[in-house]
Amino acid sequence: MSQLSSQRMNVPLEILREIVEITFFLDYTAGPALALTCKSINQWITPLLYASVSLDKTNVLLFIRGIESAQCGALDTGAFVKQLCIHRNATQHCDWTLSLCKSVAHLLVCPPIRDYDMDEEITDASLWPTPWHIMVLSALPSWILPRLALFTHTTHLYLDNVLGPSMLLLCAKMPLTHICFNVWADMVLTPDDSFLLEAVHFLLELPTMQCLLIHAFYEAPLADFFGGIWSSLADIADERFIVAPGMSRDELIEFFEEGQTVWDNITDWKAWRQMARRQI
Structure with missing residues (x-):
């Protein structure tokens, strides 16, 4: 039939x-x-x-070849991809994959932990999608800075431990309404805490910002979470800002592949903010 x-x-x-x-x-x-x-x-x-695709070294080349074969037959299956997760062992084909999936709205990328040449050529950038939600886990600035600058329509951004002056300047050029940084709570022992405070105030001054969330990893007892810079952050008098215990990479990927994001738990994170304030 x-x-x-x-x-x-x-x-x-x-x-x-x-x-x-x-x-x-x-x-x-x-x-x-x-x-x-x-x-x-x-x-x-x-x-x-094709609506939700998760790529690793076992399927990334099969996926790419399948998309290209379908295009030869006048069916653009890459246009059906709305949610795309590219795992670390598949990111060598990241740029190629993005050029084939032009309708992606939710993008999660786990770049490899190795340095990249800042002058590395990024292929087919003009054909990349314009996702409104991007998550990048454990990316070196040399990988993320030249790529993120090409996503001019992104409004929701999650970055894992890449907060820095260059990143802040780039964020200021994007139409961001929601941003989350995942940082380590032992920053309370480092001189970076003053920069973190400055960064928070800088991001809250962006005219489009609606929600700034910091996830803080902390390996000490949970009762010790409320102290030092984290209490200072929680005391910032701006309801758009939230600080809460962090999520592991595996948890973030699982959330993403289930169609959830960190923004779905904002109510819970706000409860942590109130708890931190009471501990000051």
């Missing part, structure tokens, strides 16, 4: 499509088999199969 017929099936196509989509969401592994059933179901399932 190459094409579904509502008369032959005695079921309205709208209802049949809803049944197929529910089946897919209940069991993602059934997606490829459903897509091979017939042309109509393939048209329904293919966008769902």
Whole structure:
């Protein structure tokens, strides 16, 4: 049966499509088999199969070749990708992948922990998507600065421990409304605490800023979280600013792949702010 017929099936196509989509969401592994059933179901399932993609070294090249093959057949499956996670061992193909997925709205990238040449050529940048939400985990400035500058439409940004003067200047040029930094709470023992305070005030002065969240990793007992610079930060009289215990990389990736973001927990983080204030 190459094409579904509502008369032959005695079921309205709208209802049949809803049944197929529910089946897919209940069991993602059934997606490829459903897509091979017939042309109509393939048209329904293919966008769902590509809506959320997580790439690592085992599937990144297969994904790229599949997108390029589909484009040769006049079907741009890369345009269906709305949420894209590129793991560390797949980021050598990051720029190539981005040029093929032009409709991405949510992007998470885990760059490799090695230095990059600041003059490294970034390919196909003009074809990159314009995601409104980006998360970058453990990126060296030499990797993220030249790339992030190309995402001129991003409003929500999560950066893992890359706070610095160059990063702040770049943030000031972006239309950011939400930003989160993941930093280590032992900064209370370093001279960087004064810079962190200055950075917070700088970001809060950006005209578009609506929410500034700092996640603080702290390995000491939780009761000791409220002290030093973290209490000072929590005492900043601006309701747009929140400081809260941090999340691990695995937790962040799991959240992202489940369609959640750190911004979904703002109410919980605000409760931590109030607790920190009471400890001052």
